[in-house]
Amino acid sequence: MSILEDARAVVENGPVCDACLGRQFADRSFGLTNAERGKALRVSVELADDDPHEPVETEECWVCEGLSATFDEWARRAADGVAGVEFGTYQVGTRAPPLVEENERLLRESAGLEEEGGEPFKAEFNREVGKRVGRLTDTEVDFERPDVLFVLDVEDESVDVQVNPAFVYGRYRKLSREIPQTEWPCRECNGTGRRGGDDCIHCDGTGYMYEESVEQLVSPPILEAMDGDDSSFHGAGREDIDAKMLGTGRPFVVEVKHPKKRFPDVEALEEEINETADGKVEVEGLRLATYDMVERVKELDAxxxxxxxxxxxxxxxxxxxxxxxxxxxxxxxxxxxxxxxxxxxxxxxxxxxxxxxxxxxxxxxxxxxxxxxxxxxxxxxxxxxxxxxxxxxxxxxxxxxxxxxxxxxxxxxxxxxxxxxxxxxxxxxxxx
Incomplete structure (x- = not known):
């Protein structure tokens, strides 16, 4: 059948909005939104049949049940969900209502269209809401590793905002023979500082075998600057506690969980760390890094x-x-x-x-x-x-x-x- 005959079969299946009509042919024509494609197809059917029809309001559509008119609303809700969060890239995912997906399957079956074809409802929802989110937040879509992921649960009418970690790369020099690279919780009290109702005698109630480490001197200023919930320190190997790390230093990455600020002034941050570390640790070459840098640092076999x-x-x-x-x-x-x-x-x-x-x-x-x-x-x-x-x-x-x-x-x-x-x-x- 021709695309015109198929479009006629869809139009004859009750009130179907332009977006839902056009979506059935998204793989057979390009360069238009589904709503634009559907409107053009509807006009073509009317001209061919010389039988004008009343336009179908999106709210009356039995397939999407009016959801194709809510892209702007969902985009605003997503943007509101990241108010105060600094980010550069995003991605949108949608959990479509099962009823809408079933309606779409019934439409294609009733119109005699192939089961596999067109574009799924949730794919259009992702794209149309995503475009609007990008405009509202002045950010770019990233399908690989976005800074922020929006999950739209249309049936529950909820927006789940997932803020992915941010990463700061650098190299450190350890100038003290009395601190380890990473936090060293006390094994006797499991880091609680308490044992048998009293202060743990093995760590003097601190919860740590060593009160300071490279991690504890480097990570907190980065965590504070990025306003995150927590951080992890990843080093390219480690030196013994009583060994100094000199020369150009050892590569490391600090991973910050749920950062609200993703683009701190790394030069100012470097100066702050070196000042507060008080000669025990020095860092240099701080740079904002990607997720892949963590594996590169951890796998370095230099x-x-x-x-x-x-x-x-x-x-x-x-x-x-x-x-x-x-x-x-x-x-x-x-x-x-x-x-x-x-x-x-x-x-x-x-x-x-x-x-x-x-x-x-x-x-x-x-x-x-x-x-x-x-x-x-x-x-x-x-x-x-x-x-x-x-x-x-x-x-x-x-x-x-x-x-x-x-x-x-x-x-x-x-x-x-x-x-x-x-x-x-x-x-x-x-x-x-």
Whole structure:
């Protein structure tokens, strides 16, 4: 049948509004709204039949039951639902009333149209309300990862507004040997600060094994600036509590849940964090980032360069040290799970490369060693052997027990290449 004959069959199925008429042919003509398409088809049928009809008011339509006239109303309700929320992109989803979907199926069946065809009611509702939301809020639609998702439940007459997280990327330097990277709740009281009705003696009632961390110094100013409900800290690996993170720093992302402000001044935020951290932590290169940056940070398997101060239990000479370092330089290292982390990591043997190892003897029992190793190489165990769990090791090669007294991370290699893709960042107002 021709489109004109099909349109006649639809028109003859009772009062059908222009939008519902046009929607049945959305896959067969383009460039018009469904209401415009339906009106044109209705006129064509009347001209062909020389039989003018009274126009059908949307409120009288038995298919959508007047809902095709409510796009503006739903758009205003959606916009009102994000009053005070800063965002740049959005998406609209619709839960259509089952009765309307059933009416649409009956219409196509009665008109002799193929079951699959046209455009579903909820698809038009998404688009038409979505266009109006964009105009009202001066934002753009994003079907992948919008800042805000509006779910319109037409039957319940409700609008559910879901504000997706916002992300701030940067690099931190940890200048203290007394703070961990992330919050460390007390295991004895499960972070409550109380045990047996009294203050927990293990954490002095604080709920934390360490009262400060990189996360606790960096995240709160970001959370406050973005006016969110909560935050999560994601680092590209982590250093030991007693190790400093120096050089260009370690990449991280702070994820802010339900932010009301999505585009803070990151330069001012960087200054605030560095001032309040009081020399314990420094951040640099703060930028607004996308959701994908979290996975990129967490999955980064970069190599790292360390500087370790080593103490030997017995005197050694420089020749012995240099011979041992030469053996480790470029060596393949086998490491069983270290004793110090065995309570939280499964026992297994890891094979890692020591790309470059060098150092100098300071006196008979002290040396400074620099190690550039593959991601995941345990440096303290590379020095001490961890009772034979690491082979080869510095202790094993010099034949004298030794251990790391101070450890600094000088560089996380490869992060510039991993994070240079502009698609992973969002322009802030001062960059536009």
């Amino acid at each position: 190599s790292k360069t360390y500087q370790a101060r080593v103490q030997f239990d017995e005197p050694i000479d420089d020749e012995t040290l240099q011979d041992a370092l030469a053996e480790l330089d470029g060596a393949t290292i086998e490491q069983n799970t270290p004793e110090r982390v065995s309570h939280r990591r499964a026992a297994k043997t890891r094979v890692r490369e020591a790309y470059a190892v060098s150092g100098e003897l300071e006196d008979e029992t002290h040396a400074t060693v620099e190690i550039h190793g593959e991601g995941g190489l345990y440096i303290k165990e590379l020095v001490s052997s961890d009772e034979g769990r690491t082979e080869p090791s510095l202790a094993g090669l010099v034949g004298v027990p030794c251990h790391v007294t101070e450890l600094d991370v000088l560089a996380v290699e490869g992060e510039d290449e991993a994070f240079e893709d502009p698609d992973f960042f969002i322009e802030s107002d001062d960059e536009k």
